Amino acid sequence: MATRSVRTRLLRTAMALALGGSAFQLSGCDPAVRSQLLTGLQTTTTSLSSALISAFFLSLQDNSSTTGSGLTTTGGTTTP
Secondary structure, eight states, rough: OOOOOOOHHHHHHHHHHTTTTTTTTTSSSSSSHHHHHHHHHHHHHHHHHHHHHHHHHHSSGGOOOOOOOOEEEEETTOOO
């Protein structure tokens, strides 16, 4: 039996969630529970995507223009 990579399993799980929550079989669920679950998934997905987008743009910033460290380097010695 061939083993699937973690990436493949993660991709399949993500696709199942994206295609209407088929991984949870939400159609037969109590409406209050379904609403609470979907609200939680929406909040988590929004927070995660926001964090990833912020991290991406922070990684694009120029590191040589950082300010506020309080340390200066002169002649091989670091002074506060």
